Amino acid sequence: MVDRQQVTASLVAVLLVVGLIGAGLAYNQVPEGHEGVVKEFGAVTGDTRDSGAHLVIPVVEQIQNVEIRPRTYTMSNTQGEGQRNEADAITVKTVNGSSVDIDVTVRYRIDSDAADTFVEDWNDEDQLERRLIRPTIRSVLRDEASSLQTTGDGAIYKTESRQRLGRITATALDESFEQEPVILEEVQIRNVDLPDSIDQALDEKEEAKQRVQVEQERVKQERARAEQKRVQAQAEADVIEIEGQALRENPIVLRQQYISALQGGSVFVVGSGGNGSGNTPIILDPQMTAGSNETTNTSVPTTNATRSVSAEPPAAVLSGVSQPVSPTRGAVDAPAVNEPVARHSD
Numbered sequence: 001m002v003d004r005q006q007v008t009a010s011l012v013a014v015l016l017v018v019g020l021i022g023a024g025l026a027y028n029q030v031p032e033g034h035e036g037v038v039k040e041f042g043a044v045t046g047d048t049r050d051s052g053a054h055l056v057i058p059v060v061e062q063i064q065n066v067e068i069r070p071r072t073y074t075m076s077n078t079q080g081e082g083q084r085n086e087a088d089a090i091t092v093k094t095v096n097g098s099s100v101d102i103d104v105t106v107r108y109r110i111d112s113d114a115a116d117t118f119v120e121d122w123n124d125e126d127q128l129e130r131r132l133i134r135p136t137i138r139s140v141l142r143d144e145a146s147s148l149q150t151t152g153d154g155a156i157y158k159t160e161s162r163q164r165l166g167r168i169t170a171t172a173l174d175e176s177f178e179q180e181p182v183i184l185e186e187v188q189i190r191n192v193d194l195p196d197s198i199d200q201a202l203d204e205k206e207e208a209k210q211r212v213q214v215e216q217e218r219v220k221q222e223r224a225r226a227e228q229k230r231v232q233a234q235a236e237a238d239v240i241e242i243e244g245q246a247l248r249e250n251p252i253v254l255r256q257q258y259i260s261a262l263q264g265g266s267v268f269v270v271g272s273g274g275n276g277s278g279n280t281p282i283i284l285d286p287q288m289t290a291g292s293n294e295t296t297n298t299s300v301p302t303t304n305a306t307r308s309v310s311a312e313p314p315a316a317v318l319s320g321v322s323q324p325v326s327p328t329r330g331a332v333d334a335p336a337v338n339e340p341v342a343r344h345s346d
Helices: 002-026 112-122 125-145 159-177 196-249 251-263
Strands: 027-030 034-040 043-049 052-055 061-067 071-075 090-093 099-110 182-193 267-271 281-284 306-308 315-318 321-324
Touching (some): 061 112, 071 125, 099 112, 099 159, 159 182
Antiparallel strands (some): 090 099, 267 281, 315 321
């Protein structure tokens, strides 16, 4: 009796364990952003499951998860940046025979309505990338790059050429995906890696160009400064011309300067002009007569020390102090050319 109860308990325990194991095997979770493709004994049934929890028949049925969110496949010359640990860029040759590495990024997604067809054709994303995407891109880029220059106008590394390569690659992938449950979203030509020798030559060329630009700017600034000085000199000359014209048109200004010079102790020589009218006073610098109280005979020098002004003969001059006199009294007549001139000093 006891043995029978023990056997029954053992069987129940076994059934519970088997049930728990079966329940665990029957439970399946489809992650968010994925589509579950149902298989029976490894064959695609055509049935799919949305994201969430589902029950399957253990051993008989399996669910393969397929990501339907946009995926990015990168082929890069930088190790670890792409899907591979080693350098994975596309190497092409230009029309000059130079080997150039091109980094490419492809953005695509799997059609959620055809996830079962995708599994039947490609099984998973890695197979699609290795067997379709990479070979298509490599073939297109090599064909197109063979018509591009390494440097100069239309060089392969310039923006226009990179955009052109991107457009042609996208067109080729669109055609390849046309019969596949795959939708292309974007193709990016991320980088064009030239040989080191060409990179160095381009850097030197750019540095030389920058030096030329700096020198051109310096010359431009020098010309601007020279033009500024020329304009300033012209302005000063114009001021002198205007002042001279104003003095000629306004003799009263000259008379005022004549009186101011008298008060400053200057020596004047007033010529009679032969008839006592139209006299032209000559203002001599007092320093020329300083240190001597003697009357000497000399010719009137025509230097910067003398200034000729037009005025009436208003005063006699002695030691820098003036007194108004009549034209016939106290005035010093200027002699004719080469005649002696009386000089008075303080």
